[in-house]
Amino acid sequence: xxxxxxxxxxxxxxxxxxxxxxxxxxxxxxxxxxxxxxxxxxxxxxxxxxxxxxxxxxxxxxxxxxxxxxxxxxxxxxxxxxxxxxxxxxxxxxxxxxxxxxxxxxxxxxxxxxxxxxxxxxxxxxxxxxxxxxxxxxxxxxxxxxxxxxxxxxxxxxxxxxxxxxxxxxxxxxxxxxxxxxxxxxxxxxxxxxxxxxxxxxxxxxxxxxxxxxxxxxxxxxxxxxxxxxxx
Amino acid sequence: xxxxxxxxxxxxxxxxxxxxxxxxxxxxxxxxxxxxxxxxxxxxxxxxxxxxxxxxxxxxxxxxxxxxxxxxxxxxxxxxxxxxxxxxxxxxxxxxxxxxxxxxxxxxxxxxxxxxxxxxxxxxxxxxxxxxxxxxxxxxxxxxxxxxxxxxxxxxxxxxxxxxxxxxxxxxxxxxxxxxxxxxxxxxxxxxxxxxxxxxxxxxxxxxxxxxxxxxxxxxxxxxxxxxxxx
Numbered sequence: 001x002x003x004x005x006x007x008x009x010x011x012x013x014x015x016x017x018x019x020x021x022x023x024x025x026x027x028x029x030x031x032x033x034x035x036x037x038x039x040x041x042x043x044x045x046x047x048x049x050x051x052x053x054x055x056x057x058x059x060x061x062x063x064x065x066x067x068x069x070x071x072x073x074x075x076x077x078x079x080x081x082x083x084x085x086x087x088x089x090x091x092x093x094x095x096x097x098x099x100x101x102x103x104x105x106x107x108x109x110x111x112x113x114x115x116x117x118x119x120x121x122x123x124x125x126x127x128x129x130x131x132x133x134x135x136x137x138x139x140x141x142x143x144x145x146x147x148x149x150x151x152x153x154x155x156x157x158x159x160x161x162x163x164x165x166x167x168x169x170x171x172x173x174x175x176x177x178x179x180x181x182x183x184x185x186x187x188x189x190x191x192x193x194x195x196x197x198x199x200x201x202x203x204x205x206x207x208x209x210x211x212x213x214x215x216x217x218x219x220x221x222x223x224x225x226x227x228x229x230x231x232x
Numbered sequence: 233x234x235x236x237x238x239x240x241x242x243x244x245x246x247x248x249x250x251x252x253x254x255x256x257x258x259x260x261x262x263x264x265x266x267x268x269x270x271x272x273x274x275x276x277x278x279x280x281x282x283x284x285x286x287x288x289x290x291x292x293x294x295x296x297x298x299x300x301x302x303x304x305x306x307x308x309x310x311x312x313x314x315x316x317x318x319x320x321x322x323x324x325x326x327x328x329x330x331x332x333x334x335x336x337x338x339x340x341x342x343x344x345x346x347x348x349x350x351x352x353x354x355x356x357x358x359x360x361x362x363x364x365x366x367x368x369x370x371x372x373x374x375x376x377x378x379x380x381x382x383x384x385x386x387x388x389x390x391x392x393x394x395x396x397x398x399x400x401x402x403x404x405x406x407x408x409x410x411x412x413x414x415x416x417x418x419x420x421x422x423x424x425x426x427x428x429x430x431x432x433x434x435x436x437x438x439x440x441x442x443x444x445x446x447x448x449x450x451x452x453x454x455x456x457x458x459x460x461x462x463x
Contacts, residue, residue: 050326052462070239074329082320088256100248101328103240127259143324 001026001151001182002047007056009042016042018206019056024199026150029183031197033190033226038203040186044155047184048078061150074102077144077152077181081159083136084143087129091120091139094128095146102147110146118142118172134165141172152176154185158192170196194222202229242337245330249338253312254345263311264346271304271354279361293364294423298416301351301376302383306405308346309387312339313395322395322461332461336453340388347380364427372426378442379419385449386411392460415445 004022008015016039024030034040045051047060049069058065061075078084085094092111099107115121118138128136137157144152157173158166166189173196177183187193193200194214200222202210210229217225240248257263278296282289316322316339325335355376359365366372387408394403418441425435453460 048327050323070329070331073327074239076327078323078327080320080323082323084320084324086252086256086315086321087319088259089252093252093255097248097252098324098328101240101245101325101330103244103329 001028001061002184003057003059004047005057007043007046007058008054009039009046009051010054015054016206017046017053020203020207022201022208024182024184026182027180028199029177029197030185030199030201031193032184032186032201032203033188033193034186034203034209035230039206040203041155043203044078044153044184044186048076048153049073074147075150077147077149078155079137079140079144079152079157080155081157083128083140085128085136085139088127090125090127091115091131091142092124094139095142098143098146104147114142114146117145117175119168132165133160134162134168137161137165137169138172141169141176145176150181152181152183154183154187156186156188158187158189166192190222190226200225202226204230240328240330242331242334245328245334246337246341249325249335250341250345253338253342256315257342257346263308263315264349266311267304267308267346267350268353270307271300271350272357274300274303275354275358275361289362290364290427291424293362293427294420296362297355297358297367297423298379298420300354301347301380302409302412302416304350304354305343305347305380305383305387306408308343308350309384309391309408310395310401310404312343312346312388313391314400317395326461332458333454335461336388336392336457339392340384340453343388344380344384347384348377351376351380366427369426372423375419375422375426375439375442378439378446379415379423382415382419382442382445382449383412385446385453386415389449389453389457389460392457414441418442418445 002022002024004020007017007020009017020043032040042051046053046058049065049072052066060072063071065072089097095111095114096107099110104110112121115124118141120135120139120142128139131139157169161169170192185193185197199211199213201208212225282292316325326332355367359367390407390411391404394400394407397403418438422435422438422442
């Protein structure tokens, strides 16, 4: 579903990604881990077609970036630590706007379905600026899945959430993944990543330094594996 | 993969952005209030400053109006794009599978509507304060419309660039005013010509410049907006 070969991204003379290779099979939930400045967000922005690669080949859902960006975007949902929502519109108006931007038919039914999925159907008529951070993040996930994408990218979705909001977000993320979508998530919360993901890739110094699966982690835990990978 | 079309149309996406902006502004009135209050203050200050000399007032009438609209428009342009940038909504727009020039046209039409509403309120106030009822003639209002289209066209394009920077409030006027000089000069020339009852031959050149400028700053973003928003 995602294929990346020899990806290089430079900002001026500084190379952030240095020949990165990365593959994700359909239905996989990959946690992309790494220290600050490792290039996780830059990598996700390239996958999302928001940034151009300097060199290398990137294919998402069978389409090449940046040449077939519109086709990729139609099959992609993105959630970051920013909600990408308009505070002076209601939850329903926000979703309707994005439904129009994705050219959806039968918008009302889809909006109701999404609001139920993220547990906000009773707040559909309330302005987003009255929502808590956790509710905004749930609605942000609703926005990202409004067009039923095949691939989901989550960039630090737990940033700024308290414990309760994080637990609610866990459930929403699990339901998103349970529908067979391919998911790539960056996070510093190793415990949550270990609970949600099926594979763990560690990005360090612009390349994937280590990769393991949920099954391979049986004899150790993710924190120990992560520390070891960064130390090597 | 239910409920999906391959690509929404340019017109559909443009209208969605316009309606979203108008609905959000109708609730907050932040942008409109700032533009309107600023415009009225400038008009009133100029009124006092030029109070004693009626001839000078008549001579500079068009300049006063366009100075007011240009600065008020800059306030609106900055605010309009800041709303998209501050909460990451620009990324939300860029992630949609639409021709990205729809983002330009949507934002430009919204900005133009805000500016025209402000102008519709400011012009009667100006007419009363300056005792200048000749502004309510189709030719003058046409020049206001042409000038506003050109100014908002180039302003929306440049505000998309400046909003990416930390100095966006300062950077937009620095970028915008030199590039907008042709449209502002032509608008002032055409406006003052109409107010002074000049012959058509005298005002046709500035009006042609306004039309040309409008066409260029609709065509250029249509072709290059994708590159402008590229990271």
